[in-house]
Each structure stands twice: as C-alpha cells, then as structure tokens.
Amino acid sequence: MIEFDCVTKRYDETVVVSDVSLTVMPHTITVIVGTSGSGKTTLIRMVNRLIEPTSGTIRIDGEDNRSVPEFELRRRIGYAIQGHGLFPHRTVAQNIATVPTLLGWERARIKAKVEELLTLFQLDPDFFGPRYPHELSGGQQQRVGVARALAAEPNLLLMDEPFGALDPIIRAKAQDDLLSIQKHFGTTIILVTHDMEEAFHLADRIAVMDKGEVVQHGTPAEMLIRPATPFVEELIGATERPFRMLAIETAGDAVEPGAAEGAPIPEGLSQREALSELLWSGRSALPVAAANGAIIGKVSLDGLVKRAARPR
Amino acid sequence: MAIGVIRETERRTLPFDKLGVIIAALAVYGAFLAPFATFRANRIVQGEGKAILEALPPSLGYGLLALVTFGIVVALLKTSVLVRMAAAFAALVALCFLIGSAAGNLVPADNAYARVSPASGFWILVFAFALLVADALTRLNPGPGLRLLFLAGALALVGGMLATGRWDGLSILKEYASRADTFWAEAGRHLTLALGSLAAATVLGLPLGILCHRVDRLRATVLNALNAIQTIPSIALFGILIGPLGWIATHVPGAEAIGVRGIGVAPAFVALFLYSLLPVVANTVVGLAGVPRAANDAARGLGMTEWQRLVAVEFPLAFPVILAGIRIVLVQNIGLATIAALIGGGGFGVFVFQGIGQTAMDLVLLGAVPTVVLAFTAAIVLDALIEVMGPKHSRGKAA
Numbered sequence: 001m002i003e004f005d006c007v008t009k010r011y012d013e014t015v016v017v018s019d020v021s022l023t024v025m026p027h028t029i030t031v032i033v034g035t036s037g038s039g040k041t042t043l044i045r046m047v048n049r050l051i052e053p054t055s056g057t058i059r060i061d062g063e064d065n066r067s068v069p070e071f072e073l074r075r076r077i078g079y080a081i082q083g084h085g086l087f088p089h090r091t092v093a094q095n096i097a098t099v100p101t102l103l104g105w106e107r108a109r110i111k112a113k114v115e116e117l118l119t120l121f122q123l124d125p126d127f128f129g130p131r132y133p134h135e136l137s138g139g140q141q142q143r144v145g146v147a148r149a150l151a152a153e154p155n156l157l158l159m160d161e162p163f164g165a166l167d168p169i170i171r172a173k174a175q176d177d178l179l180s181i182q183k184h185f186g187t188t189i190i191l192v193t194h195d196m197e198e199a200f201h202l203a204d205r206i207a208v209m210d211k212g213e214v215v216q217h218g219t220p221a222e223m224l225i226r227p228a229t230p231f232v233e234e235l236i237g238a239t240e241r242p243f244r245m246l247a248i249e250t251a252g253d254a255v256e257p258g259a260a261e262g263a264p265i266p267e268g269l270s271q272r273e274a275l276s277e278l279l280w281s282g283r284s285a286l287p288v289a290a291a292n293g294a295i296i297g298k299v300s301l302d303g304l305v306k307r308a309a310r311p312r
Numbered sequence: 313m314a315i316g317v318i319r320e321t322e323r324r325t326l327p328f329d330k331l332g333v334i335i336a337a338l339a340v341y342g343a344f345l346a347p348f349a350t351f352r353a354n355r356i357v358q359g360e361g362k363a364i365l366e367a368l369p370p371s372l373g374y375g376l377l378a379l380v381t382f383g384i385v386v387a388l389l390k391t392s393v394l395v396r397m398a399a400a401f402a403a404l405v406a407l408c409f410l411i412g413s414a415a416g417n418l419v420p421a422d423n424a425y426a427r428v429s430p431a432s433g434f435w436i437l438v439f440a441f442a443l444l445v446a447d448a449l450t451r452l453n454p455g456p457g458l459r460l461l462f463l464a465g466a467l468a469l470v471g472g473m474l475a476t477g478r479w480d481g482l483s484i485l486k487e488y489a490s491r492a493d494t495f496w497a498e499a500g501r502h503l504t505l506a507l508g509s510l511a512a513a514t515v516l517g518l519p520l521g522i523l524c525h526r527v528d529r530l531r532a533t534v535l536n537a538l539n540a541i542q543t544i545p546s547i548a549l550f551g552i553l554i555g556p557l558g559w560i561a562t563h564v565p566g567a568e569a570i571g572v573r574g575i576g577v578a579p580a581f582v583a584l585f586l587y588s589l590l591p592v593v594a595n596t597v598v599g600l601a602g603v604p605r606a607a608n609d610a611a612r613g614l615g616m617t618e619w620q621r622l623v624a625v626e627f628p629l630a631f632p633v634i635l636a637g638i639r640i641v642l643v644q645n646i647g648l649a650t651i652a653a654l655i656g657g658g659g660f661g662v663f664v665f666q667g668i669g670q671t672a673m674d675l676v677l678l679g680a681v682p683t684v685v686l687a688f689t690a691a692i693v694l695d696a697l698i699e700v701m702g703p704k705h706s707r708g709k710a711a
Contacts, residue, residue: 087610
C-alpha cells in the first residue's frame with residue numbers, strides 16, 4: 001500500500017504538486033492521468049525520491065520512504081520510463097541484470113531470473129540476451145525496459161509513460177502484456193499517462209491531476225458516471241463516454257439467457273468489442289462462450305445499448 | 313536510362329582516375345625532373361642533385377624507372393584497388409631499398425666526409441606512392457585491426473632497413489652514428505615530456521571535466537580559461553613560465569631538489585601540461601553531455617549511487633569521446649615537445665635546433681623524422697583504439 005499524505009512540491013514560487021493525499025491499494029493498477037504540466041510525473045518521481053517533496057510524506061506499506069537511503073529504496077521499486085532508458089553499452093541480459101547485480105545476487109540466480117523474464121516477455125533468451133539494445137525494435141526495447149524494472153521482483157512498479165513511444169498496434173500488445181504480467185506477479189503498479197484510452201484499458205483506479213492537484217480518484221466507472229469537475233468530463237471526452245462504459249466491462253457481465261445464431265464470442269471480450277462485432281455483422285445477438293467453450297448465453301444489441309446509457 | 317547515358321559519356325571522356333592524375337603528375341616530376349639524391353663533399357657545403365640514373369648503377373636505375381613508370385600507369389588508369397595497392401607498395405619498398413644503394417654508389421669507399429642524402433625527387437616519389445597507398449586503403453575501408461597491421465608492416469620495413477644497415481651510407485644515419493648515445497637519451501626525454509604531460513593532464517583533466525559537467529557555473533569559467541591558455545603561442549608560454557617557476561625554485565623549499573627551475577624540463581612539462589588540459593577537459597565534458605538523458609534517469613531510478621552511475625554508465629558511454637581528446641593531446645604533444653629544446657628541456661628538438669645552428673639539414677632531419685614517425689604512429693594506434701571502443705553503441709540510437 002502506498003499512501004501520499006499532504007504531499008506538496010514547490011520550485012521557488014511555482015507549485016507543481018499541491019497537497020496531494022492519495023492511497024494506492026496493493027496488487028492494483030493505479031493510472032495517473034492529466035495534461036502536460038499537471039504534476040503527474042513529479043508525483044510518481046517523489047515515490048522513489050528522484051524528487052524530494054517540499055512537504056508531506058509518502059509511506060510505502062506504512063513506512064516513510066525517507067527511512068532508508070534513497071538508492072536502497074529505489075532498488076526495491078521497479079522503474080520504467082518512456083523511451084525505455086536502456087544502457088546502450090550493455091547487452092539485453094546485462095541491462096535486465098542491473099538491479100540484481102546491484103543487490104549482489106549470485107550469478108546463477110541472476111542468469112535464471114534474466115531467462116525467466118525474457119521468456120515471459122516472449123523474447124528468446126539465447127537470441128536476445130547477448131544483443132545490444134540498438135539491435136532491437138522499439139517494441140522489444142520497451143519490453144526489455146519493463147523486464148529490467150521487474151528483475152528484482154519489486155512489490156511496486158512505477159511507470160512513466162512507458163508506452164508513449166510505441167505505435168498503436170504495438171502499444172495495445174504491450175498494454176495486454178502488462179496486464180497479464182501484473183496478474184502473474186501481483187505487482188502494485190502506478191502508471192502515468194496522458195492517454196485516456198490507455199488509462200481506461202489498464203486502470204483499477206484512475207487519479208486525474210490538474211494544475212498539481214488530484215481532482216478525482218476512483219474507479220473508471222465512477223469517473224464516467226460522476227465526473228468531479230468539468231475538466232474531468234472534458235478529459236474523458238463527452239462523445240466517448242458510452243463506449244468507455246462498455247469498454248470497462250466484459251461480455252460475460254452482460255450475458256442474457258437465451259440462444260443466438262453464429263460463431264460465439266469469448267466471455268472475456270469487452271462489451272465494446274462485442275458491440276462492434278454485433279454492428280459489423282448486422283445481427284441483433286451473439287452467443288457467448290466461457291473459457292472452456294461452453295455456451296453460457298447471449299449478448300444482444302438492446303442489452304448493450306441499455307448498459308451504455310448513463311446510469312441513474 | 314538518361315542517367316546511364318550520361319555516365320557512359322563521362323566514362324568515355326574521362327578514362328582516368330581523378331586522384332591518380334595528380335599522383336601520376338607528382339611521380340613523373342619526382343622521377344624524371346627532380347634530383348633523386350644529393351651529393352655533398354662534406355656535411356655543410358651546398359650539395360649537387362643527382363638524377364636516378366646518375367645516382368644508381370644502370371641496372372638498378374632502369375629497374376627503378378620501370379617500376380615507377382608502371383606505378384604511374386596504374387595510378388593514372390582506373391584499376392582495381394588491390395593492383396593499385398600492390399604497385400604503390402612495390403614502388404615504396406624499391407625506393408626505400410635503393411636510396412641506400414645510392415649512398416654506396418656515389419661515395420668512394422674511403423671517403424669519410426662525403427655525404428649522400430635523399431633529395432626532393434625521392435621525397436616526392438615517396439609522397440606520391442604513399443598517397444596512392446592511402447587512397448587505396450580508404451577505398452578498401454579496412455577495420456582497425458588491418459590498419460594496425462599495415463602500420464606494423466610499414467614500421468617493420470623501416471626497421472628492417474635500419475637493422476640491416478641498408479641506409480648506413482645516408483647522411484642522416486651518419487649524423488646518428490656520431491650521436492647514438494645522445495639520440496636515445498633525447499628520445500627518452502622527448503617521450504617522457506610528451507607522455508608524462510599527457511598522463512598528468514589526464515589525471516587532473518578527467519576529474520576536472522566531470523566536475524565541469526556537474527557544475528554549470530564552473531564549466532564556462534574553466535573552459536574559457538583553458539581556451540585562453542591554448543591561444544598563447546608555445547614559445548611565449550615557455551617565456552611566461554620562466555618567471556614563476558624560477559621564483560618557486562628559489563623560494564619554495566625542496567622545489568629545486570625535485571627539478572623545478574625557470575628553464576629546462578620543468579617549464580616545458582608545465583607548458584605541455586597546460587596545452588593538454590583543454591582537449592581532455594573539453595572532450596570529457598562533451599562526452600558526458602552526450603550520454604542519453606533516459607539512460608541517466610534510468611540509472612538513478614534503478615538505484616545506482618552517484619559513483620556507480622559515473623563508473624558504470626556515464627564513463628563507458630563518454631569514453632570514446634574522451635579517448636578522442638587524448639589522441640589530440642598525444643599527437644599535439646609529440647610535435648610540441650620539439651620546442652622544449654629551446655629552453656633546455658631536451659627531446660628531439662635538440663637536433664633540430666643544433667642542425668639549424670650549424671646549417672646541417674641532416675641533423676635537422678635526425679630530430680624531425682623520428683618526431684613525425686612517432687606522431688603518425690600514435691595517431692593511427694589511438695584511432696584504431698577509439699574505433700574498437702566505440703562500435704558497440706555508436707551505431708545505436710541515442711534514446
């Protein structure tokens with residue numbers, strides 16, 4: 001659990017982060033969104049003390065983050081940034097081994113960890129381990145950057161626009177990878193982005209920042225139903241709201257009893273994708289299959305339209 | 313298609329290699345118009361030039377002319393790189409070999425005063441064919457290892473000529489023969505001055521460069537001051553240093569005992585050291601500034617201490633640039649150390665200035681040629697080293 005307690009950061013007279021109090025629950029993904037200059041990057045850089053707050057405290061699992069030397073603190077917290085920040089003179093394997101090496105792990109343990117992570121990120125350890133970062137594609141570099149952040153098995157991972165430099169297709173893939181890896185390790189993730197689509201796709205909870213203040217902190221659904229300020233409403237985008245509503249829930253949540261013609265869709269698909277499939281195929285209902293292949297019911301156009309309407 | 317047509321006509325009107333035309337013109341002048349060797353009755357009188365056929369026995373003379381003519385034709389026409397290289401190399405080896413024969417041929421065996429030295433024709437031919445080798449090398453684009461091998465080959469050729477006594481009849485080696493002891497002592501002093509001041513500048517310049525990189529305000533001040541020193545002419549700097557060093561020698565206890573004096577090695581060393589600082593400090597600053605921001609940010613974020621970040625990330629990434637600065641300093645120092653002789657600092661300059669004083673050009677060359685060879689060798693070796701250190705990440709994108 002990470003607790004921000006009245007955290008303020010001032011540079012001379014400019015207030016960058018203003019009196020932020022926020023609690024991040026363990027094993028969840030919290031996405032901080034806001035426009036440039038809203039203070040979101042400053043806020044997460046204060047967690048691993050790359051920036052020291054002017055006032056207030058940040059506690060990690062109840063312990064003030066100033067209670068240990070900063071380099072020790074940072075070795076316990078994963079850190080991934082935009083443009084990956086890989087060391088160009090070190091191989092992929094050496095890059096991933098950075099923190100374990102700093103922590104003085106045994107060589108065999110480091111080697112095993114590097115191989116485990118590369119495999120997890122669908123990179124062949126024998127092929128990619130000895131390569132230099134410039135030999136990799138942008139998407140591969142980004143994956144290595146995240147693998148490096150996770151190498152010492154941190155409970156907490158900070159990500160500063162980690163997917164900002166990727167093209168849309170690779171970005172979507174990277175986001176899905178992140179979700180499955182978060183499930184795998186149960187890591188608490190705080191991620192900064194200005195991309196609302198990304199925020200709604202990844203977040204358990206979203207914190208919206210504006211001019212250094214957190215103006216709303218809640219689940220994606222809460223944010224859609226009750227935007228706290230006109231700024232939040234604008235950020236979400238009025239025309240996108242019904243689609244975002246559908247995007248945060250799965251087809252399984254919208255299953256109605258009954259049968260329908262045609263090929264079934266998996267229950268894990270988002271309702272937005274189910275709607276898209278209905279519209280494109282010109283039908284009014286589709287069967288829904290569970291993970292084991294059994295048909296559990298149908299989703300209908302009418303049902304989804306009702307779900308997309310503003311809740312009362 | 314249109315482009316192909318233009319190329320076709322170009323090829324018809326210009327069958328010659330562009331640089332080859334210049335090389336051929338040089339070689340024709342050097343072989344047929346300029347004197348090959350100079351003969352003098354003793355070491356300081358005006359000499360008379362001898363053409364190739366006068367300087368060498370007929371068989372060798374015609375042989376050399378034939379080889380040079382072949383080289384000229386190869387250079388002139390558009391020929392394959394390896395043929396050009398081979399022709400130029402053969403001509404160079406023959407020139408080096410035969411200039412030794414010229415000495416034996418021109419001087420009667422019992423005459424100890426007569427001097428034979430390479431004349432303008434010889435030097436022009438060497439230059440022309442060296443240019444041909446360099447051009448062929450550039451086109452081959454060899455890796456650092458192959459370049460070092462070429463350097464070793466060239467040095468072995470010269471060393472072989474010296475060791476087998478082929479050149480013993482040449483005037484420059486006669487000057488050497490009468491000064492063998494001092495030659496090696498001055499060589500040692502020259503290297504001590506050049507390398508010692510470089511080592512001192514590196515030991516002080518690296519930390520200073522790192523400090524300048526970290527502290528903005530210091531950077532401008534230090535670099536401006538070092539720039540100002542660089543603009544002082546070397547002889548003037550020697551002169552300026554005589555005062556303060558002389559004062560230190562007389563007023564600071566123990567200073568004179570370790571060799572600090574107004575003239576001699578101390579001011580030469582200090583001056584070379586001061587000249588060396590700017591390239592070392594400036595390249596350290598530039599190298600460190602070129603380290604990708606994201607890599608630095610990641611290094612801090614992953615929990616490296618300042619020292620670990622410097623040693624493991626910043627320094628390795630800046631190293632090729634720093635090494636380039638050290639290369640500049642080394643080549644510059646080897647040349648500049650020659651002037652140290654003016655204030656009693658020793659080195660190869662001793663022969664140069666003695667030679668000028670005695671109007672004995674051979675003695676000047678005894679000082680100048682080793683200096684040039686040293687500087688050239690240092691440049692090639694360090695260039696190769698820079699390339700070996702660089703490639704892993706220089707091709708990478710700075711992201």
